[in-house]
Amino acid sequence: MPIITLTTDLGSTDFYVGSLKGAILSQLADVTIVDISHNVPLYNFSKAAFIVRNCYQDFPQGTIHIIGVNPEIDNETAHVAIYHNGHYFIGADNGMFSLIFDTAPDKIVELNINQDTDKITFPTRDVFSKAACHIARGGTLEVLGRIKNELNIRTLFQATTVNNLIKGMITYIDRYGNVHTNVSEDLFKNFGKGRKFTIYLRSSSYEITEISKTYNETYEGGIVAIFNTTGHIEIALNKGNAHSLLGLKEMNPFTIEFYD
Amino acid sequence: MPIITLTTDLGSTDFYVGSLKGAILSQLADVTIVDISHNVPLYNFSKAAFIVRNCYQDFPQGTIHIIGVNPEIDNETAHVAIYHNGHYFIGADNGMFSLIFDTAPDKIVELNINQDTDKITFPTRDVFSKAACHIARGGTLEVLGRIKNELNIRTLFQATTVNNLIKGMITYIDRYGNVHTNVSEDLFKNFGKGRKFTIYLRSSSYEITEISKTYNETYEGGIVAIFNTTGHIEIALNKGNAHSLLGLKEMNPFTIEFYD
Amino acid sequence: MPIITLTTDLGSTDFYVGSLKGAILSQLADVTIVDISHNVPLYNFSKAAFIVRNCYQDFPQGTIHIIGVNPEIDNETAHVAIYHNGHYFIGADNGMFSLIFDTAPDKIVELNINQDTDKITFPTRDVFSKAACHIARGGTLEVLGRIKNELNIRTLFQATTVNNLIKGMITYIDRYGNVHTNVSEDLFKNFGKGRKFTIYLRSSSYEITEISKTYNETYEGGIVAIFNTTGHIEIALNKGNAHSLLGLKEMNPFTIEFYD
Numbered sequence: 001m002p003i004i005t006l007t008t009d010l011g012s013t014d015f016y017v018g019s020l021k022g023a024i025l026s027q028l029a030d031v032t033i034v035d036i037s038h039n040v041p042l043y044n045f046s047k048a049a050f051i052v053r054n055c056y057q058d059f060p061q062g063t064i065h066i067i068g069v070n071p072e073i074d075n076e077t078a079h080v081a082i083y084h085n086g087h088y089f090i091g092a093d094n095g096m097f098s099l100i101f102d103t104a105p106d107k108i109v110e111l112n113i114n115q116d117t118d119k120i121t122f123p124t125r126d127v128f129s130k131a132a133c134h135i136a137r138g139g140t141l142e143v144l145g146r147i148k149n150e151l152n153i154r155t156l157f158q159a160t161t162v163n164n165l166i167k168g169m170i171t172y173i174d175r176y177g178n179v180h181t182n183v184s185e186d187l188f189k190n191f192g193k194g195r196k197f198t199i200y201l202r203s204s205s206y207e208i209t210e211i212s213k214t215y216n217e218t219y220e221g222g223i224v225a226i227f228n229t230t231g232h233i234e235i236a237l238n239k240g241n242a243h244s245l246l247g248l249k250e251m252n253p254f255t256i257e258f259y260d
Numbered sequence: 261m262p263i264i265t266l267t268t269d270l271g272s273t274d275f276y277v278g279s280l281k282g283a284i285l286s287q288l289a290d291v292t293i294v295d296i297s298h299n300v301p302l303y304n305f306s307k308a309a310f311i312v313r314n315c316y317q318d319f320p321q322g323t324i325h326i327i328g329v330n331p332e333i334d335n336e337t338a339h340v341a342i343y344h345n346g347h348y349f350i351g352a353d354n355g356m357f358s359l360i361f362d363t364a365p366d367k368i369v370e371l372n373i374n375q376d377t378d379k380i381t382f383p384t385r386d387v388f389s390k391a392a393c394h395i396a397r398g399g400t401l402e403v404l405g406r407i408k409n410e411l412n413i414r415t416l417f418q419a420t421t422v423n424n425l426i427k428g429m430i431t432y433i434d435r436y437g438n439v440h441t442n443v444s445e446d447l448f449k450n451f452g453k454g455r456k457f458t459i460y461l462r463s464s465s466y467e468i469t470e471i472s473k474t475y476n477e478t479y480e481g482g483i484v485a486i487f488n489t490t491g492h493i494e495i496a497l498n499k500g501n502a503h504s505l506l507g508l509k510e511m512n513p514f515t516i517e518f519y520d
Numbered sequence: 521m522p523i524i525t526l527t528t529d530l531g532s533t534d535f536y537v538g539s540l541k542g543a544i545l546s547q548l549a550d551v552t553i554v555d556i557s558h559n560v561p562l563y564n565f566s567k568a569a570f571i572v573r574n575c576y577q578d579f580p581q582g583t584i585h586i587i588g589v590n591p592e593i594d595n596e597t598a599h600v601a602i603y604h605n606g607h608y609f610i611g612a613d614n615g616m617f618s619l620i621f622d623t624a625p626d627k628i629v630e631l632n633i634n635q636d637t638d639k640i641t642f643p644t645r646d647v648f649s650k651a652a653c654h655i656a657r658g659g660t661l662e663v664l665g666r667i668k669n670e671l672n673i674r675t676l677f678q679a680t681t682v683n684n685l686i687k688g689m690i691t692y693i694d695r696y697g698n699v700h701t702n703v704s705e706d707l708f709k710n711f712g713k714g715r716k717f718t719i720y721l722r723s724s725s726y727e728i729t730e731i732s733k734t735y736n737e738t739y740e741g742g743i744v745a746i747f748n749t750t751g752h753i754e755i756a757l758n759k760g761n762a763h764s765l766l767g768l769k770e771m772n773p774f775t776i777e778f779y780d
Binding site: 010021030072 | 261263265267272292294295296297298299300310311312313314315316317318319320323434435436473474475476486487488489499
């Protein structure tokens with residue numbers, strides 16, 4: 001049974017998600033619809049990208065991911081369907097997709113689905129669901145529109161290195177108040193080469209000098225840094241809220257110093 | 261596979277939705293259960309009606325819609341199952357259904373499912389799920405109870421016209437802060453006959469003189485009026501919150517003036 | 521089709537629930553995944569136990585219940601899979617399971633699933649989903665680990681009786697503000713033997729002298745006590761919020777006096 005996932009800012013109160021699911025089920029009787037999140041902060045496509053980026057590979061190959069955040073088209077923004085890493089992605093090319101993939105996608109088409117020109121305020125339902133169901137039925141991307149070679153590019157701040165320092169940034173605060181960063185485990189290990197280090201957290205006098213394997217390696221309320229499931233350094237309090245208790249916010253910079 | 265949709269005020273924290281879904285799956289192994297919303301404001305059946313009204317037709321014919329808001333019976337309120345427009349609806353006849361349908365339903369039965377008289381605090385699970393599963397198995401409405409000819413009626417304020425004016429009302433504020441009204445596209449076009457017009461928004465000095473096709477026809481934060489997916493005029497800010505920024509609230513009246 | 525239910529504190533905004541569902545669907549194509557709740561208060565395994573306890577029996581026999589709250593292991597806490605009352609339960613043995621069952625479970629195994637020791641921050645996805653899919657495919661518990669004879673025990677305050685009094689406690693406030701207690705219908709009936717009684721609610725001058733069958737037996741806003749769907753006394757206001765309007769909070773004691 002084909003799988004279609006939904007990541008939107010439609011919320012879980014209004015009729016919009018019902019409409020979207022109804023439209024999918026009207027086109028395709030046998031389909032597994034999975035809600036990834038409908039609570040993406042409004043219009044925040046970089047959050048949507050973060051969410052999809054960090055879970056899509058847990059789904060089986062061939063899964064179709066609809067992303068309904070800022071779905072409107074304009075002169076610079078087309079509706080696209082993308083095939084990459086064995087998965088399909090459908091949404092508006094507002095820069096979001098460049099934040100999901102680390103490399104250029106295997107295939108991109110600009111959607112050219114004949115739509116009623118008087119019915120264009122809900123493209124997640126009226127365009128994306130059609131593209132998704134077409135793919136779910138085994139249809140090719142080429143039928144949906146013309147091949148496109150490039151996506152619009154947005155970039156996030158990358159962690160940088162200078163002398164003995166990695167300079168990173170906080171990228172995401174999750175429901176637990178855990179603090180996600182842009183310092184990858186690979187960068188940390190390749191640059192650190194096993195040396196001793198201190199993580200200096202801005203707006204906090206806490207310093208961290210080791211990487212833990214689990215949240216509960218310390219006492220309850222104690223601070224830990226771990227390599228998390230996204231492959232990056234995460235700062236957390238064991239059963240506490242690092243975000244509120246340490247005053248750490250998204251976009252805050254922080255530094256890791258290594259010692260020879 | 262039959263489809264049962266759920267629209268309730270049960271929320272998404274307690275065990276109630278789990279109980280309801282468990283009860284359905286215990287009666288019917290092969291069923292697609294779709295959450296439309298469990299976040300209907302408490303006891304607010306007119307919101308539930310608005311939500312179901314605006315998405316049920318996106319589902320395939322034969323879909324069964326359970327509405328679990330104010331599900332209790334009393335002397336004036338029966339449990340009913342309704343067939344209308346190719347869809348089934350189950351809930352308490354508290355006036356809600358008259359807000360979902362524009363015309364009298366094709367068939368109504370008053371549910372007469374033998375229920376344990378000591379177990380009547382959760383009719384959405386204990387009565388509605390049984391009726392839904394009966395219908396999903398291909399059973400007829402007549403088996404569920406006796407035919408009823410009329411529903412309890414509630415009415416919402418209808419938009420009215422006087423001289424060159426349409427007098428409308430704000431009916432619903434959605435998650436985006438978009439402002440839904442009771443002025444339908446049909447009324448606007450039939451009454452306006454293509455004339456120039458101004459939409460005067462009470463408690464705001466903004467005036468709108470055109471209908472846009474999409475939210476992003478104006479600059480970000482700019483105000484637009486569109487014919488939305490429900491077939492009515494909607495006031496919105498492009499990527500902004502018309503509700504909070506323009507001070508527009510549910511039940512507020514507003515006026516559209518046409519010029520000869 | 522096997523059913524796997526999910527009860528977690530993962531929330532509905534981040535990518536975690538998506539990851540978990542993706543992992544299940546990657547292991548098992550034909551499965552019905554049911555969200556019971558992802559909004560368990562953070563780290564609150566006794567709330568998770570309350571939620572699962574009160575809905576699991578509505579699901580069909582053989583259903584597999586994953587509980588992802590405080591999923592980490594430590595010296596005293598193992599990952600376990602349990603068979604009880606025809607249902608399977610998977611989670612960390614942090615005391616939670618002893619709050620779900622009234623009697624010792626039929627079978628317990630301590631999970632010994634070979635896991636990547638560098639990937640242990642998300643056991644709900646990486647361990648529990650594997651155990652669940654193994655069981656869903658018809659596998660035996662014994663393959664998952666060694667038999668364990670006992671669970672860690674947590675106890676909640678039990679209602680007690682003295683002279684003509686039942687001394688109870690408020691255990692849970694639900695979305696409606698309805699007040700759940702630990703006084704069971706059985707205790708009330710066996711101890712009360714049909715005598716007249718008064719329920720004295722602390723921090724409120726309200727006294728209740730009868731048990732109602734439904735919430736709407738009184739006027740809107742009126743107070744009722746009912747035997748609710750969990751088999752306990754519940755204090756509620758008809759279409760009102762007993763929690764906020766009567767000042768009743770979780771852990772508050774209250775008394776029922778019987779008269780000869």
